[in-house]
Amino acid sequence: MEYNNKKFFDETSKFYNSMINSEAAVERKIKLFTKLKIKGLVTADLGCGSGVDSIGLSTLGNEVDAFDPSPKMIGLAEKSSVEKRLDIHFHNFAIEDIPKQFNEKYSFVCSLGNTIANISPNNLLPAFQRIKDILKLEGRALIHILNFDLILSKKERIINITENSEISFVRFYDFFDDHIVFNILKFVKENPKEHELISTKLYPHTFATIFTMLNEVNFSGLEFYSNFNFEIFDITRSKDLIISLTR
Template sequence: MINSEFFNTLSSNYDEMINFKNSLQNKIESLNKIIEPDYKTALDLGCGTGVDSIALSHLGLTVDAVDHSAEMINLAKQNSRKYNAQINFQVSDLTEIKLSKKYDLIVSLGNTLANIRFDNVSKIISSAAQSLNSSGKILIQIINFSNIPRDKEFILNTFENDKVKIIRKYTFEKDEINFVIDITNENKSKSISTKMFPHSLSEFQSLAKQNSININIYSNLQLEQFKDNSKDLVICFSK
């Protein structure tokens, strides 16, 4: 399944899977630590159903948000109305978007960039760096793939209520990683999958050097110190 089809299919269950309301509050608290007092604008690359964009809007920023899944964007628009957030949403492949504005903060959270080949990630970061204001930051969150054992399938998490059960996991075939989601509801089951690209810390460090930008590394959005066994890899680029 190509990546956009994967997320279009996933969209109907996505907000339940991430517990949207709780996730929104957590993102507001976390992103508030990132935002500098003079920040006014933000760009969300891979916005999904809008949780990060809405959090940034609630923190007082003017937000543009992009995702390649039309169904995700439709839900993001619904969520923005529900949570009273004014956001400019756009359907676009992140590898094709042309950035014509400057931003104080550019975010790509929730493992978005792991859906994209590294050569294209390199282009995205280069474009983002050129689109930062002088004190701006680029905040990236992906899975710390170096901490995932590859001898068997790896369960990321399981969500279950009285309507649906959703299991998110990684499976491994030779050098490839597949992101698989098993969905069971009304006694019906289906699995959807898409290929992942396990970007490493060293690759992001090379991007910092190539683009002459600073890099800080954390284990989560609370900006705790990164360790080899951290679940996530959080990168903060700055000028």
């Protein structure tokens, strides 16, 4: 079966903010970026989605360029930024396709929300290289991906179940030899037969793969954590992998 990642996120944009509770998510990101002292910098949000991280960065007085391959996600993010009277610049590019005009521009780059799991193995090294290229000397990057070593060892299909006043959302995996299919089942609570299922392919990049490629790109600083409290990463237990990079 063929999966179109851009089409998946274009479709998801119709309900994404209600599924994740975007207002609460923005508040969490403001607290995170405040903790990291990301204020008054030139920044980039890679795989911006509905704009949660971009809005958090901009609220703190950072200049923000936001990149995403999904035009409809960018439209959703842009709408939110206009409503909040924030000046965020949106660009319709995947990480590996960011033009050279952005090279050495940013003091801080983030790519959160498991974005790099949407990048194919062939494009992962070019994506890491672009992240390095767009950073200023001694600029920092913060990347989040799920710990797929743990996910692949457990093979638990249900990720989570959330709901709002009218709609329930079930997020779950299908496991295959060389990839994972990520599914969102959306249905009306009072009439579950009124439902929609959308799916896309994810690439479960392991810690070994990520470590090898990042070393090949040759960042001057490279650290791995299990969460945003920056506790030590444990490949057998950590739910998330947080990567801190310095050019």
